[in-house]
Amino acid sequence: MTSTDKLIQMAIAVVLFFAVTGLILVLTARLRSRNGERVQAAAFIAPSLLLIAVGLLYPAVGTIYQSFFGSSYQPILGGGNEGNFVGLDNYRRIFTNGDLLQVLQNTALWVVLTPLVATTIGLVYAVLIDRSRFEKVAKALIFLPMAISLVGASIIWKFMYDYKGTDQDQLGVLNALLKAVGFDTYRFLLTEPWNTFFLIVIIVWVQAGFAMTILSAAIKAIPDDIVEAAKLDGVNGLKLFRYITVPSIRPSLIVVLTTISITTLKVFDIVRTATGGQFGTSVLAYEFYVQSFRSFDFGLGAALATLIFVLVTPIVVYNIRQMRRLEAR
Amino acid sequence: MSGLGLAACADDSSDGGSNEAGGTAPGAGREECAQLEEFGDLSGREVSVYTSIIAPEDAVHKESYKVFEECTGATVAYEGSSEFEAQLVVRVQGGNAPDIAYIPQPGLLQTLVRDTDAVVAAPDSVSENVDEFFGEDWKAYGTVDDTFYAAPLGANVKSFVWYSPSQFEENGWEVPETWDDMLALSDEMVDAGVKPWCAGIESGDATGWPATDWLEDAVLRDAGPDVYDQWVNHDIPFNDPAIVESLDRVGGILKNEDYVNGGIGDVKSIATTAFQEGGLPILDGECGLHRQASFYAAQWPEGTDVSETGDVFAFYLPTTSDEFGTPVLGGGEFVAAFSDEPEVQAFQTYLSSDVWANEKAIATPGGWVSANTGLDIANLKSPIDQLSAEILQDPEAVFRFDGSDQMPGAVGAGSFWSEMTNWITGAETQATLDNIEDSWPS
Numbered sequence: 210m211t212s213t214d215k216l217i218q219m220a221i222a223v224v225l226f227f228a229v230t231g232l233i234l235v236l237t238a239r240l241r242s243r244n245g246e247r248v249q250a251a252a253f254i255a256p257s258l259l260l261i262a263v264g265l266l267y268p269a270v271g272t273i274y275q276s277f278f279g280s281s282y283q284p285i286l287g288g289g290n291e292g293n294f295v296g297l298d299n300y301r302r303i304f305t306n307g308d309l310l311q312v313l314q315n316t317a318l319w320v321v322l323t324p325l326v327a328t329t330i331g332l333v334y335a336v337l338i339d340r341s342r343f344e345k346v347a348k349a350l351i352f353l354p355m356a357i358s359l360v361g362a363s364i365i366w367k368f369m370y371d372y373k374g375t376d377q378d379q380l381g382v383l384n385a386l387l388k389a390v391g392f393d394t395y396r397f398l399l400t401e402p403w404n405t406f407f408l409i410v411i412i413v414w415v416q417a418g419f420a421m422t423i424l425s426a427a428i429k430a431i432p433d434d435i436v437e438a439a440k441l442d443g444v445n446g447l448k449l450f451r452y453i454t455v456p457s458i459r460p461s462l463i464v465v466l467t468t469i470s471i472t473t474l475k476v477f478d479i480v481r482t483a484t485g486g487q488f489g490t491s492v493l494a495y496e497f498y499v500q501s502f503r504s505f506d507f508g509l510g511a512a513l514a515t516l517i518f519v520l521v522t523p524i525v526v527y528n529i530r531q532m533r534r535l536e537a538r
Numbered sequence: 539m540s541g542l543g544l545a546a547c548a549d550d551s552s553d554g555g556s557n558e559a560g561g562t563a564p565g566a567g568r569e570e571c572a573q574l575e576e577f578g579d580l581s582g583r584e585v586s587v588y589t590s591i592i593a594p595e596d597a598v599h600k601e602s603y604k605v606f607e608e609c610t611g612a613t614v615a616y617e618g619s620s621e622f623e624a625q626l627v628v629r630v631q632g633g634n635a636p637d638i639a640y641i642p643q644p645g646l647l648q649t650l651v652r653d654t655d656a657v658v659a660a661p662d663s664v665s666e667n668v669d670e671f672f673g674e675d676w677k678a679y680g681t682v683d684d685t686f687y688a689a690p691l692g693a694n695v696k697s698f699v700w701y702s703p704s705q706f707e708e709n710g711w712e713v714p715e716t717w718d719d720m721l722a723l724s725d726e727m728v729d730a731g732v733k734p735w736c737a738g739i740e741s742g743d744a745t746g747w748p749a750t751d752w753l754e755d756a757v758l759r760d761a762g763p764d765v766y767d768q769w770v771n772h773d774i775p776f777n778d779p780a781i782v783e784s785l786d787r788v789g790g791i792l793k794n795e796d797y798v799n800g801g802i803g804d805v806k807s808i809a810t811t812a813f814q815e816g817g818l819p820i821l822d823g824e825c826g827l828h829r830q831a832s833f834y835a836a837q838w839p840e841g842t843d844v845s846e847t848g849d850v851f852a853f854y855l856p857t858t859s860d861e862f863g864t865p866v867l868g869g870g871e872f873v874a875a876f877s878d879e880p881e882v883q884a885f886q887t888y889l890s891s892d893v894w895a896n897e898k899a900i901a902t903p904g905g906w907v908s909a910n911t912g913l914d915i916a917n918l919k920s921p922i923d924q925l926s927a928e929i930l931q932d933p934e935a936v937f938r939f940d941g942s943d944q945m946p947g948a949v950g951a952g953s954f955w956s957e958m959t960n961w962i963t964g965a966e967t968q969a970t971l972d973n974i975e976d977s978w979p980s
Contacts, residue, residue, distance in 0.1 A: 280948070280979060281653045282631055372810055374803030399810055399963060485743035487809070487959050499743070502624035504948040505649050506979070 229256060269518070275511035276300070282507045299512035309496070315405050316493045319412075319476060320520075324469040327413045328462065331420025336450060339428055348425065352418040359415065363482035366411045370397035370483075401489045408490055411479050416472065420465045427461035428454060460535045467528035474521050493517050565609030570893045573663065574609040577884035581611030585885045588629070588636035589871070590622035595905070602898040606888045612881040623951075630656045635876035638885060640691055642871045643943035644679045645950050650874065651682040658875045661883045664689050667890035671912045679939050680872045688872035689890035692898075693909040695926040696751050696831040696867040696940065698852035702820050703845075711826075717759070717858040720827075721790070724797055727826045733800035735791055736825035737808045738816025739959065746955030748813045749962060750942045751867065752792065752829060756784035758865040759858040763936050766865075770941045772978060776949070777971035785967045787858070792962065800825020809962045820850060829855060831869070832926040836905045844904075845921045852922060854929065862936065866929055869940045870909065899923075909937070946979050953977035 237249040275283050279293035303309045331351075338347040354362060371381030375394045379385040384394040397407045431454065439453045455462070477494040484490045486499060493513055501510025561579030565571035591599060596618045603614045617636070619625055623646060626639055635656055641647050651657045660668075660680070668677050668689045680688035699720075706712070709730060714720040727734035739748040758766050761780040768774045769781060791797050792808065799807045801819025808816075814837050817828035821842065828834075832852070835844055843849045857864065873889050875882050888894050892912025899906070899913060904920030907913075909930045918924045929935055942950040953974045961970040 282627075372803070372807065374807060377801070377803060396806065396810065399806060481743050485741075485745045487745050487956060488963065498624075499952065500948075502627065503743070504946075504952040505627065505653075506948055 272511045272514050272518075275507055276515045278508045278511075280504075280506040280508055293508075295508065299509045300516075302509060303512060303516065308491075311489055312491045312493060312496045315490065316474070318405055319409060319473050319492055320470055322406075322409050323412050323416065323473040324466045326409070327416040327469050328420045328424075328465050330413065330417040331422075331465070332424050332462070334417070335421045335425035335428055336454065339425065348421065351421050354415045355418040357415065359412070359476070359478035360482050362411055362415050363479045366407075366414070367398070367483055370407060372396045372399070398484050398490075399488050404484065404488055405490050408479055408483055411483070412473065412476060416469050420469065423461055423465050424458060427458035431457045460531050463531045464528060464535060467524050467531065470524050471521055471528065474517055474524075493520075563609060564611045565605075568609065570605055571609035573667075573887055573891055573893070574606070574884050576663075577610060577880050577887075579611055580881045580884060583612045583879070583881040584615050585612060585638060585881050586615045586617065586636045587638045587640070587885075588617050588619070588622065588626060589640040590619065590642060591640065591871075592618035592620055598898070598901045598903075598906070601901040602894060605893065605897055606885060609888075610881065610884050612884065614885065626650075627654075630654050630876065637875065637877045637879070637882045639874050639876070640871040641688060641874050642869065643950070644872065644939060645944045645946060647680070647688055647872060647874055648682050649947065651685075651687060656876050657687050658878045659685050659687055660689060660875070660886060661878075663883070663887040664890045667887065671890070671892055671895075671910045673909065673911075673937065675937055675939075676870075676909055679870075679944075688874040689886065690909055691871040691873050691889060693870035693907055693926075693930055694832045694868055695907070695929055696869060697755055697855040697865070697929075698830065698832055698834075698922075699855050700817050700820060700828040700830055700834060700850055700852045701826060702823070702849060703847050703851050704849060705820070705823055705826065713853045714856050716856050717787075720856050724791070724827070728796050732826050733796075733798060733824070734826045735798045736800035736802060736816060736819045736828050737792060737798060738802070738811030738813045739808055739962065740810050740812045744951070744955060745809070746957075746959040747942065748816070748830065749788075749792070749808075749958035750954050751831070751940065752788045753781075753785055753958070754938075754941045755829075755855055755865075755867045756787050756858075757781060757941075758867055758936075758938055759862065760784045760787060762862040763865060763938055766938055766941065770944050772945075776975040776978060777968070781971055782967055785961075785971065789961075789967060806963050809959050817850075832907065832922055833905060835920060835922045852925070864929075864932065864934050865936045865938065867938055867940060868909075868930070869943060948977055948979050949974060 233252045237245070237252050240246070240248055276299055277294060277296060279295050279298075281293060283293070303313070334347075334351060338344050341347070357365070368380065369382050370384075371379075372384060372394060373379050373381070375388060379388055379394065381394075381397075383397065387394055396404075398404050435457070436449070436453060439449055444452060475494045476492060477498060480486055480490055480492055480495045481498075486495050491499070494517060497510050497513035497517065500506045500513060504510075563571060563575050563577065563579055564581065566575050589596075589599075596616060600614070600616050603616075607613055622639075623643070626636075626641075626646075627650070629635055630650060631654060641650070647657070665686050668680070668686070672690055676690045677686065680686060680690060701713070709727075711723060711726065714723050724734035737748070739746055741747055754766070757769060757780070760783060761769075765774070765778075765780055769776070769778065774780075793805055795805055798805055799811070801822060801824030802808075802811050802816075813830070817825075817830055817834060817837065818839075819825040820828055821838070834852075838844060838850055845851060854864075873886055875886055892910060895908045895910035895913040896917050898908070899917035899919075902919070902923075904923060907918065907923045907926040907930065911931055913927060913931075915924050915927045915931075918927055930937065942954050944950065945954065957965070957970045957974050961967065
């Protein structure tokens with residue numbers, strides 16, 4: 210397709226958009242009653258709902274359907290290969306196969322550790338630099354990694370972790386440091402199970418800035434009179450943090466924790482870039498990709514995707530509820 | 539959004555049915571256009587090509603299409619992607635297949651033919667070209683369930699050991715003729731204070747593949763091509779005693795702390811060394827031997843003299859016995875079509891001809907070779923390409939395609955890679971092969 214074709218298509222799309230919007234306006238313009246407004250609203254929501262159904266619901270249902278079939282691709286509307294229905298076999302494999310169990314275990318480690326560590330670091334940092342002289346610079350420093358893609362961050366850390374034998378010249382910063390103080394060099398990305406923790410460090414490095422930003426804003430929103438009242442009552446230091454700061458920013462804390470959990474559940478880039486899922490570091494989102502698009506086991510891939518969906522749903526629901534509460538205040 | 543969809547649909551279905559193009563081809567009468575004349579005038583038509591061959595190698599590919607464009611008037615739209623294997627399947631299933639795809643794995647071709655029904659059988663003109671210019675084995679790799687789909691395009695020879703001719707000369711070492719000679723030479727290197735072998739199998743999410751090549755080469759030499767075929771097709775189990783023996787033979791080199799890993803570290807460092815960097819210590823004299831395919835020629839830094847008397851060159855990985863002739867392990871791409879429009883068939887015909895092979899050879903500075911017997915070796919510029927072509931065209935050579943590329947994806951691009959990586963980092967031979975056998979789809 211040439212760029213002229215693309216421009217023409219775009220023009221058609223824009224014209225169609227105006228035509229549909231105009232049509233809805235004309236058709237619903239006469240409705241004035243309360244019921245009429247409802248019809249009007251529905252008419253405007255309908256196209257979006259339709260697009261969501263086509264772009265989100267249909268593939269979601271298709272994936273769940275696919276997860277009950279064997280390896281070959283199973284289009285939801287018939288055609289293709291029929292008759293390799295395997296029931297819950299793919300799910301049984303996830304929870305019995307040794308390699309896949311390790312994937313589950315790794316995912317659990319990621320999802321538990323990342324939000325806790327990243328939020329803790331972000332919170333402590335936000336409190337420490339609050340109203341300090343270097344606040345802006347300090348904030349910028351921890352926020353900078355947020356601007357780097359996870360792939361970029363992984364490549365940076367791959368250099369940090371690079372391994373060469375102790376008697377060789379070192380390329381990796383960490384191993385150069387180890388060697389400088391007289392230790393043997395260490396295989397950061399290869400030694401199980403610690404390599405998973407070293408990968409988690411990468412996402413924490415990226416996400417701590419996000420946690421810090423949100424929490425710092427929440428801390429600044431705590432009314433001064435509350436803090437003053439507490440201080441008059443003789444509450445200071447750690448106690449002020451424990452009894453005033455943390456309870457005041459609790460909704461923000463939960464939003465940060467859940468948002469990072471969701472990001473972590475779908476982490477893919479870090480594992481792919483840093484280890485390629487080798488040395489026992491694979492996680493659900495990466496394994497889903499490997500099974501679907503490298504092994505072409507579409508059934509197992511779909512089952513893994515469905516599992517991520519099931520795991521992430523309660524967190525999303527909780528996250529949205531907390532956000533609403535936050536906004537209601 | 540819906541407008542885009544409508545326009546795209548209209549675009550796809552508009553030219554259905556016009557399977558014959560008339561008129562006289564623009565290049566009619568020219569010698570190199572002889573095969574393409576029957577397709578007539580294809581001016582204004584376009585063939586889309588989707589491949590895993592990306593910059594800088596794509597430039598010479600496009601260059602080699604000029605004769606086709608001049609002969610037929612059609613143009614070629616080239617698109618390369620490093621995500622080719624995964625994206626191709628997605629595109630085909632999404633109804634957005636390219637006209638032509640260069641598929642580097644017979645296993646992927648089988649998956650596409652059997653699971654998507656979208657691959658179009660090769661026209662007679664292509665089939666005839668392949669009969670004329672390629673060996674039967676090559677035609678078989680492009681055939682699925684007795685239908686011939688895809689003609690071979692490029693090829694590479696994997697059974698090479700890279701070494702430094704100047705280092706060999708300084709130390710009075712000689713290129714070994716047999717496997718045992720090669721081990722004796724390795725011991726000599728150890729005595730001279732050089733770790734003989736260097737290796738790297740890290741390759742992002744494909745980590746492990748260079749180790750699979752080692753095993754395949756060993757099986758081909760120890761057990762012979764017939765057992766190799768049975769093993770690849772799963773007619774014998776993956777953990778057959780013959781395979782165990784071959785992997786132990788490989789372990790004699792790769793898992794031998796005295797032999798590896800020259801200039802990099804110990805045995806485990808093989809797993810975390812990028813395959814592109816695996817052989818580089820040869821240049822510093824820190825290692826003597828590196829087993830890697832002909833395409834490794836492109837990895838040496840600019841200015842390296844790749845020749846029989848230069849900084850680096852390669853020799854044929856020796857045989858373990860003279861029972862099975864000269865086994866050669868290799869790879870290559872195959873041209874699969876998803877459309878039977880005349881311009882697509884004309885392009886397939888062109889690519890399978892000796893005309894293209896020679897055009898490509900002339901356009902390429904080095905790092906490309908084909909199994910096309912119509913290829914004049916004199917047209918290849920780099921000495922390693924010439925050596926590869928000689929090996930491929932040698933009637934004594936027993937060629938076999940890379941085994942992992944023919945196995946089902948779950949093994950060939952999955953457990954085989956990852957278990958070989960685990961084997962390097964310490965897993966036992968028997969357990970490694972058992973695990974791969976267990977993962978073979980039933």
